[in-house]
Amino acid sequence: MNKVIKRDQLVAALDSIAAKYQLIAPVQDESSVLFKPGVAGKDVVLDAVNSTVSPKGTFFPQWETMYTYNMAEADFAVKHPDQGPDRVLFGVRPCDIMAILHIDPVFIGEKFGDFYYEAKRNKTTIIGVSCPSVAHTCFCSTFGGSPTANKGADIMFYDLGDKFAVEVLTDKGKAVAELISKFLTDDAAAPAAVEAKAKELAAQCKPVDVTGVKEFLDGAFEHPYWVELSKKCLNCGVCTYVCPTCHCFDVVDEGYKSEGQRIRCWDSCMAKDFNLAAGGHNTRPSKLEKVRNRFMHKLKYHLDRYNLAGCIGCGRCSQKCPVNLDITQVISDVKAVK
């Protein structure tokens, strides 16, 4: 960690990476900050604490073609699209890296592998950047995260204002670090500065305590609390689409005459057709079942399945929900309604 890069060298460093890899990084799109592929160093923005939509789309895009077919050709000419070049995902915050680690077992499971996710995951080197400040909605510390955590990153950049301390954590990271080695200088004081920064920022996370929440939810499926809570939900998909850990998808065939493609796209438990089965029955037809499912998934089901938290405290849903249905409120409510 005693290597640093000056902030004013960052654009040049990113461009050296972009010359060899596809660079995926946060850029400004009017008032939103979104991760986009193929960006140039000068367009990368690092001042927003959190991007508007999480970077999970790097591995699990909002929609992707699974295969194309042509029934007029021999063997239907089924083709799987190429999964693209090697890429570097730069500028990911610690909470969003944790989210990737928490959804990995969904797609890279022992029983069921997912070619699409896994291929993109393997082709990607992750460069995390610690948070410049902490938003009032951030509560990553609740789930063992921190604004300076490096877990899951291949390389970690620690934001120290006019410079970044750089820590190379994996072999994949080493290969990318070589591309920017000429921008790195020694700075013996960097580790201490990072530690001080880590302390300062961790203290600013919103204090949210999940002790006992999972145990309560284990027996709360029929609790009247869900009826009350769900009344205000609009069943829009904002919370699930901005969330870094939501991973439900839908598969649709789109074809015309003999040709077509099978696509996979984000789904949301808030969507009307989420649990719609053949014959028209819907197992989660109303606000009640939808809202309950979302919070159960975040705070219980994911723990049941993978022993990993389903929410990592990025605060996006709290920020963006049009009716202020706030997961931190839900956490403190369920502790009180017992």
Next chain:
Amino acid sequence: MKSINENLQKQALKMLEGKEVDLIIGWEKGTDLVKTTPVFVDTPEKVNRLTYSPFAVTNLVKYLLDYQNLGDKIGVLVKGCDSRAVNRLIQDNQITKDRVVVLGIPCSGQLDPVKVLPKVDPTADLTGVEDKGDSFVLKTSKGDVTLSKKEFLREKCFACENPNPVVADVLLDKEVAKTSKNNDYADVKALEAMSVEEKNNYWNQQFNRCIRCYACRNACTACSCRECVFDMHEPYWVSKKTTLNDNTVFHLTRAMHVAGRCVDCGECDRVCPVDIPLRKLNQKVLKDIKELFGTPTPGSAAETESALGRFNPDDPEEFM
């Protein structure tokens, strides 16, 4: 604001105790200073949660649709702009007037949470609000903050047509004087003045960002269809892919479908997580309707001529 809040709780208590209503839909304090959240008050004990402040942004009329087929009598809190939606729902036979008690709030403007956030400590408690005419003074547990309306109001409030509700069974305060200028549709005119290519670029830039979360639709009181085309699989009208093409189809279809029914409450614009300026799109349609058919903003009165709900052989057909 103090008198509105006292009156609000007094009236709500009276209505619930007197069984005039089964439920009152209002706002309560949210999880930070710049937010309120909808609250559903069905017992006298919950009345003290009701609050009104310049952060009471949600148009609560949308929730009436959830009670459409139940027998309950519902009290709903509305600001001026929201109140137009009550008229619209009744005109569309979505709900009958005898099922609704409208608690109207004469509104002196709503603050834009995004603009206000950097000026306040969001973790502080909002203990009161004083309306000084040109500004609001927020009394917070961490000190007072004065915010000039000129700088901090929501964009839509600068051209507010109806600061006083157009329909109300109970008015919770004295009517306010209309201080805003008439809507001159300056934003729309600026867009109209662009070349086709510029317009195209402008909207492509916007629609490209859409994540099709459908918050704009779900917050909209005009979107009352039980089955929406964008949710359908058979026929599969619009692809679930978020390509520019599919996004554009979504936006133009929705704009046309709410034409003549959009009450210009601005909710779609407010709820969009990626700030797509939907109000500009709907205002263009609104402006055209006003110019071509001479009808007022939908919902402005209990009975208004509906541009698309009638047929007249002399209708202008400029676009045909």
